[in-house]
Amino acid sequence: MELLKNRIIAEGKVLPGNIVKVxxxxxxxxxxxxxxxxxxxxxxxFNNKGVTKIFTIEASGIAVAIMAGLEMNVPVVFAKKQxxxxxxxxxxxxxxxxxxxxxxxxxxxxxxxxxxxxxVVIIDDFLALGQAALGLIDIIHQCGxxxxxVGIVIEKGFQDGGKLLREKGIKVESLAIIQSLDNGKIVxx
Amino acid sequence: MELLKNRIIAEGKVLPGNIVKVxxxxxxxxxxxxxxxxxxxxxxxFNNKGVTKIFTIEASGIAVAIMAGLEMNVPVVFAKKQxxxxxxxxxxxxxxxxxxxxxxxxxxxxxxxxxxxxxVVIIDDFLALGQAALGLIDIIHQCGxxxxxVGIVIEKGFQDGGKLLREKGIKVESLAIIQSLDNGKIVxx
Numbered sequence: 001m002e003l004l005k006n007r008i009i010a011e012g013k014v015l016p017g018n019i020v021k022v023x024x025x026x027x028x029x030x031x032x033x034x035x036x037x038x039x040x041x042x043x044x045x046f047n048n049k050g051v052t053k054i055f056t057i058e059a060s061g062i063a064v065a066i067m068a069g070l071e072m073n074v075p076v077v078f079a080k081k082q083x084x085x086x087x088x089x090x091x092x093x094x095x096x097x098x099x100x101x102x103x104x105x106x107x108x109x110x111x112x113x114x115x116x117x118x119x120v121v122i123i124d125d126f127l128a129l130g131q132a133a134l135g136l137i138d139i140i141h142q143c144g145x146x147x148x149x150v151g152i153v154i155e156k157g158f159q160d161g162g163k164l165l166r167e168k169g170i171k172v173e174s175l176a177i178i179q180s181l182d183n184g185k186i187v188x189x
Numbered sequence: 190m191e192l193l194k195n196r197i198i199a200e201g202k203v204l205p206g207n208i209v210k211v212x213x214x215x216x217x218x219x220x221x222x223x224x225x226x227x228x229x230x231x232x233x234x235f236n237n238k239g240v241t242k243i244f245t246i247e248a249s250g251i252a253v254a255i256m257a258g259l260e261m262n263v264p265v266v267f268a269k270k271q272x273x274x275x276x277x278x279x280x281x282x283x284x285x286x287x288x289x290x291x292x293x294x295x296x297x298x299x300x301x302x303x304x305x306x307x308x309v310v311i312i313d314d315f316l317a318l319g320q321a322a323l324g325l326i327d328i329i330h331q332c333g334x335x336x337x338x339v340g341i342v343i344e345k346g347f348q349d350g351g352k353l354l355r356e357k358g359i360k361v362e363s364l365a366i367i368q369s370l371d372n373g374k375i376v377x378x
Contacts, residue, residue: 023299023301023302024301024302025264028266028267028269028298028299028302029264029265029266029299029301029302030255030258030264030265030266030267031264032255032256032258032259032262032263032264032265033259033262035255035259036259058247058248059247059248059251059267059269062219062248062251062252062255063251063252063255063265066219066221066224066251066252066255066256067221067255069219069221070221070222070224070225073221073222074221075214075218075219075220075221076218076219076221076252077217077218077219078217078219078248080217080248109217110212110217110218112212112213112218113212113213113217113218
């Protein structure tokens with residue numbers, strides 16, 4: 001998606017540890033018009049697949065997911081990160097390790113909002129090692145829903161998350177895939 | 190906003206402790222079309238005020254704020270809740286006590302995304318005791334920006350947050366104000 005790639009080149013900051021910061025338009029300050037275009041692009045990529053629900057994880061996945069939901073005309077459910085180990089009975093839960101923060105979070109979703117009749121697209125802002133996606137997929141399996149695919153705004157192509165998911169036969173649609181950040185330069189695949 | 194009130198009546202669940210749960214369309218599962226209508230309503234309420242930025246707090250404020258930002262055509266910034274006390278130099282920070290969780294969180298915002306030239310509308314899903322709004326207002330004061338007003342989806346009118354803010358002369362626009370939850374019945378003001 002050229003509009004997105006241009007924005008990443010213009011505003012993305014490469015930090016030590018293979019981090020690319022896009023805080024100015026995606027995950028701290030957010031550009032609603034760009035996110036709306038991203039939502040339209042996800043609609044195109046998952047059109048005619050009978051999608052019934054979008055599934056994401058708080059916090060920075062929410063804005064992108066709601067725009068995709070607006071275009072696809074389906075509800076959006078976000079998994080909540082939970083510090084306590086006190087999981088309610090009516091919840092699915094899994095765990096996610098955060099690459100940037102080095103923390104393991106419980107993630108929980110109410111059983112009221114995902115079920116075996118759902119056809120689900122996972123939407124998230126970043127795909128790196130794939131830990132968040134794997135946690136969300138685990139929950140989709142627990143509830144017996146069908147996974148239609150995974151939509152990602154920015155995939156770090158030099159890390160293993162995308163490969164891991166695609167090797168499982170999952171349709172992964174990334175709007176921008178970064179091949180390398182060597183010498184502080186952003187190169188797309 | 191009738192559309193919203195009807196939805197609250199149809200799907201809201203009253204729980205002990207004066208909690209009204211609207212998890213099915215607002216803050217766990219989210220209805221993008223309804224949130225879009227809410228965004229349009231906020232645009233109407235804050236139209237012609239020279240707003241330059243919308244400010245909210247993760248996680249459940251984000252979806253509503255991005256829809257308001259889409260309609261008002263301004264960037265949306267969300268404050269991040271931070272567990273560590275390690276605040277970076279380039280951050281504004283304040284504290285917020287959560288009514289439902291009984292926790293105090295640090296909230297942080299990069300100085301890159303709010304400044305003295307900004308005219309800011311705060312958007313959030315709920316207003317109860319006003320703690321989140323006060324934390325966000327504190328940050329707006331720190332950065333020297335102007336506060337245009339506060340837009341709330343659901344105000345608990347029987348708690349003091351709205352009164353507290355209005356007594357400070359702040360324009361508070363709540364799309365649904367709940368007057369009481371007595372005997373498990375939702376009554377609007």
